[in-house]
Amino acid sequence: MEVVSSVRTPLITGAKTVGDVTQDICVRVEAKPPRTWFMALAVSLSLLAVGTYTLFFTVWDGIGVWGLNKTIGWAWDITNFVWWVGIGHAGTLISAILLLFRQKWRMSINRAAEAMTIFAVICAAFFPLVHMGRLWLGFYWVLPLPNTFGSLWVNFNSPLLWDVFAITTYFTVSLVFWYVGLIPDFATIRDRAKNRISAAIYGTLSFGWTGSAKDWSRYESVSLILAGLATPLVLSVHTVVSFDFATSIIPGWHTTIFPPYFVSGAVFSGFAMVLTLMLITRKVYKLEDYITITHIEFMNIIIIVTGSIVGIAYLTELFMAWYSGVPAEQYAFLNRATGPYWWAYTIMMTCNVISPQLFWFKKIRTSLWATFILSIVVNIGMWFERFVIIVTSLHRDFLPSSWAMFYPTFYDIGDYLFTFGFFFTAFFLFAKFFPVVNMAEVKSIIKSSSSSNKALK
């Protein structure tokens, strides 16, 4: 095990011992949750209710209930899809890439981050499904299944099909990664279980884990390889998503810069979302000793970096449009900034390019409130980025005769709320019934990093 300099601030504060870790984390699962938790859950459930209503009619009447039209075939649906997928990224990124880089500070947040990934990806996958004209057929016709129509296969040239594979793979691998990580902690809860029901449930979930040295060594190589697989995967997912636009011919979509630009955007929004959730969980569950200012500061630094990359991407786009000398291309970008949707473009610019620069100041970087607000601002900005790319590119493309405007309807909004309802409900349930911090991993660093041990040495 590598040596950690005593100069470095401890990752886990408050003189925790291995036993304390088990106690602190498991008690959340065993004890009756605080009132705040019930309030939060109630809010999410009511969102879910509204969403379910609009969703029902979206499917019953047809997506005509949305504000789309002959010119703008995608708007909120795909905007939300890309936005949610983006949010998902942080989870995998934290647990995979930071694991490869042996960044120990990840350990207390990766569990929740991965959970967030999984729920976000579910929310994302929901939109491509609902946005289909005939989802009752589409949901399986997009798979290369043998069928009664004879040789009727899917079109492997279509980026949308690549999406299908990318999202499924991403979701499955993240799920597996997450679950493998949970097994030892489930075992812990199992062994502390007071009543037979929870013993049974967590017993089943823990797959009969005993913590033997053999299993641990296999466990470690598995998670290392999974991390190795997940890293290119997380980069590929948003690359593929960006292909939906990059491979098309619509001015404003047809851009080679999209893959890196989308990926950094995803990481950007993902970390923002992780922060939002972490800050809430931290407060509600009093995990200040596990999720410390250091964690938050590290994440804020990542936000500055990715935010700046995104900013550069925006400028590059503008430059390329001008440099290309293609009138339609030039108009597309001029129209973004100055056309009927100028306000969306302004919001995008302020929230994504300017606001994260505030994190250069350590004061703001380490202030909980500032971080919380900015993390939300960033996600608003990222939603508008996707809106700008999708809607303003479509609404005025080559032929002026079909130029049109998009106005969202009650159902556009409702279906978006549905995903929020789902996401937070799922997250709060997770926070109640699953160990929100990866105990096994934290325990392994207590020795090297917890202040109590330093004191002993």
Added chain:
Amino acid sequence: MAPGNHFIVGVYGDDHHALKAVKSIREAGVKIYEVFSPFPIHGIDDALGYKRSRLPKAAFMFGTLGFALALIMQYWMMGYDWQMIIGGKNFASLPPFIPVTFELTVLLSALGMVFSFFVVSDLKPYKKPRIFDLRITDNKHVIAVDLGNNKLNKTEISKIMAQSGAEEVNEKSFD
């Protein structure tokens, strides 16, 4: 005494002690059945003389399988089974097949490896594990010695364990 039923169980409070104990116990010529700990102890598998896990190889094999399947599937469907003129492009060409190929490679390799992990470690739902000490998953490290396949007798082993710095030495038997 039949092997795999009666064990001497040494409980250690700290992973360093456990690691040292493993060494000393083995020097004393006692066969260790297995070491249990709440988190991975680095270097313990060398101390116990375990070989490196073959899971990475499994992952690689499954990955290759996925890669091959993906390419064969796409070329067969697009280029052979039913050719279609799509966007004036060639019936089958590599570039558009790369994303799906990549995804399937990763998918199969990940699932395959994890599945093999569950199989070799015999992890599955509804499995009744042998728990040598409930505190293993909390904060204690446990060294188990199987009386069934050790020349030395109970008392000797217990003594060696106590010397190796065990907090407690208990006897555990399953039937």
Added chain:
Amino acid sequence: MKENKKQYWKGVEQLTNHPEFVKYASKEFPRDLPYKEGILQEEEGGSTRRDFLKLMGFSVAAASLAACEAPIRKAIPYLNKPEEINPGIPNYYASTYTNGGNYCSIVVKTREGRPIKIEPNKLSHVTGNGTGAQVEASVLSLYDQARLSEPSINGAAVTWAELDGQVKTKLESIASGSGQIRIISKTILSPSTKAVIQEFITRYPGAELVMYDPISSYGIIKANEESFGKAVIPSYDFSKAKTVVSFGADFLGTWINPNKYSSDFIKTRKLDHGNKEMSRLYQFESNLSLTGANADYRTPMKPSMEGLVVASLYNLLAAKAGSLGVSTHKVEVAYLSDAANDLWNNKGQSLVVSGSNDPNVQIMVNAINGLLQNIGTTIDLKTPVYFRQGDDDQMKQFVSELGSGRIQGVIFLDCNPVYDHYLGTKIQSALAQVNLKVSISEREDETAASVDYVAPNHHFLESWGDANPVEGTYSLCQPTISPLFNTRQAQVSLLTWAGKADVDYYEYVKKYWQVNIYPTQSKISDFQTFFDQSLHDGVYSMEARPMTLEMIVFGGDLNVAASQISSTYKTSNDGVELALYETIAIGDGSQANNPWLQETPDPITKACWENYLTINQAMANEFGLEMNEGNTYNVNLKVGDLSMVLPAIVQPGQARGTVGLALGYGRTKAGRVANNVGVNAYPLIGEISGSPALNRTVNVGVTMTGQPAKVAHTQTHQTFMNRDFVIQETTLNTFKNHPEHAFHRPKIAVSNALENKLGDEVVDGKMQPREISLWKGHTYNNHHWTMAIDLNSCIGCSACSVACQAENNVPVVGKQEVLNRREMTWIRIDRYYSSEKTAKSNAELEVAAENPEVTFQPMMCQHCNNAPCETVCPVAATTHSTEGLNQMTYNRCIGTRYCANNCPYKVRRFNWFKYHDNRQFSDNSSMNNDLGKMVLNPDVTVRSRGVMEKCTFCVQRIQYGKLEAKKKGRRVMDEDINVACASACPTEAIVFGDILDPESKVSKLLQVKANGEKQEIHEHRAYNVLEEINVKPNVWYLAKVRNKEENA
């Protein structure tokens, strides 16, 4: 087709809930199936075992059959198959479309005995090559639920016998008292009908026929009587005119016989390598009309000065002729002197027309034509046109007599004056005191609602008849379906009331032709053959008689007219003026209940589903009225003591100080589709020198109400932003002198490496985009379907888009969905205005010029060979055929709309909702009721909710044509296949064919030269829209050429 009526029309009983049918509907087998006895006995409870087994045996078979396929709810078997009807094979019958004075010689396509499509009759030289929006749509009016289904007296259904009895007795009592009876009708083109009426009049001497036209041309007739002693409308020959000057005559859109005029006019605008000469059109008008939109020079002017402008033109020409002009106030308007010069230079090959109904103006116009020696060349008074026979004076007299109670009996013959005559309200109120009020009409319209006796008439597709549209030309009308309802042909009713017993109008027409028309020819010696021939052709023209040598010269008194004009017209008028007009789709409003027409956008405003006030930008600024998409404001229009609230839209090209308003809307009793859509503008028609005029020049007021309104537009962006990759146009001189540089030719710069590889394709480091490709691509060896659209020939008349709607079962979505920008039309006509010449920035380019140049561009699926939509479909629902077609597989489509997004032409249409069998969309009557569904084309799927659709190049027609050719054992040729839009086009702007066939029209038009496997296009005007993105469309556009000076 009469003999096998019973079985043949079984289905209709079902549709009309014939009591017989209802009685047996619930039974497994209709009565006259062979199982009859069995059933009947069963009913009496005495069914034998054999019957039982028979039935059971059948039901088992039926059940097992039904198990194999989706249940067919309404299957009507032919018990004896009529020998000329083969399921799946269309039958074509030549016939005649007449709606008052509107005429078109047509061919009706029927399937299983249902008329489903109307095609032009190319044998006719009266209506040129195409049809028109209203003609194409009339087939849907046949299946209109709002049609009357039985005779009625005071709204109560009665039998024909009853009705006839009462009407006859009343007629007799009136006749015995030598009372006055009037038969009111729109223009009657049918000579046999006139004969019928004559019989009626001889039977009832007090009777008189009064004809009127909702939009009258009586002024022309009067003027011609005055000027030439001939009370007729002459034949205008636009094909001979090198210079055309029109004063508010929308001869390409709605004036008299637009179909013929447009095809003739466009003949003079066709350019190819041989012909580089074009006619020039000057238009002086207040509303931007279709003709104005196609003019080379257009001058907006106030109606109040029209007469003076015409007079000034006369004076200008008189000056050139060295004769003295007339004394009127001189007015200066743009391009008038240029017009004069051009006219003078083309003496005898020019034409001046005016839409005015003011005899004086028309006399002045006659004088001008006389001066230009056009009489006898471009104007033929010896073969008059009978499209407009309405006599305004008679009609006015009728109204006053009606008011004075002098008239005891009125029969409205297939007309609706209460709605569509400007004195309609007077007529309605006066009717109260009339003893006998009869209306012979198709629906219970405004007039029928205010009479006692309603004798429902056949639809023209159910009737026998004939027409005499132009001197010496006759055409026949034959039923293509037997009556859907208990209706009776108007002529039969009249004859019955005139005392004839069981008349057969077919025989009557035949007799009439035998006596009057057969003798005018000598080729065919036996009448039956002659009649069958005429029936087959649909048209018959007398052999050219030796032209009488009498020289027709202008003999009118010009100075009287001139002084009249100077007193009626003003050089300037500060007040707002109203100019009423007819739209292409709705026309006079008689077909208003036709959803296809309601949803056809006006070619100029691109708005549909209502009428609105078109106002000039200046007035809009005054009101602070700003339009955003369809959102605008209501204004209050006050004309004399009438006032109405209606939405206003800003119309570029609208003359300052004028407003425009369309007739034909605001129906109250047309049917659920049209009722209370828009406002009725007929009452606003005023009078000028005694005859009804569409222009109101005094006490017209428009005020802003400030209440927001929405007008459904299918296109909301007006200009083409100077995008020469969309619209390419040039002037005639440039085209003549250097055609190769006249147009925008995108070039792609290539690397030296590529240059060396490609060699000769590359010219100084640049090459044509379509030569560059990442892929080998695919060659189309058998056929390669291609379309060429000549922007010079397209006048924007929208016939194509209605034809497509009828052919391809394109749903109507209604006003709200059009407002949501979701209209479904497969072929749309993009209308672009030019921006001001000074415009540079995008903001400026987005604003249309005040008097813009207009370009029409029909836009449908371009069937790109490198189709972007195909690549992105995840389920391969849209792919390319081996004949170059971009195919849409509806039942594979899952509706991701990715294809539509990635379509650079935005021609793909998505089924946002279920448009068929859905109460929400009952306006889409062709898919939402059993009657309407009869119009559906069985060869084309009705698309389900959630799938994408688009133009298929009428693939069903292509396949049919290929089969026909195969039967004949030869390759497909042009005449085997024509797509719906191309066949409807009156100007042959759309040409479709196989580019691999060097003989095909399209190959010739595009100057195709085969070069190895490549087909090279050598026509200079040919271009692809968005060539630089290299999607390689199969649709080629021929750039527009304007016959105007560079900087005009």
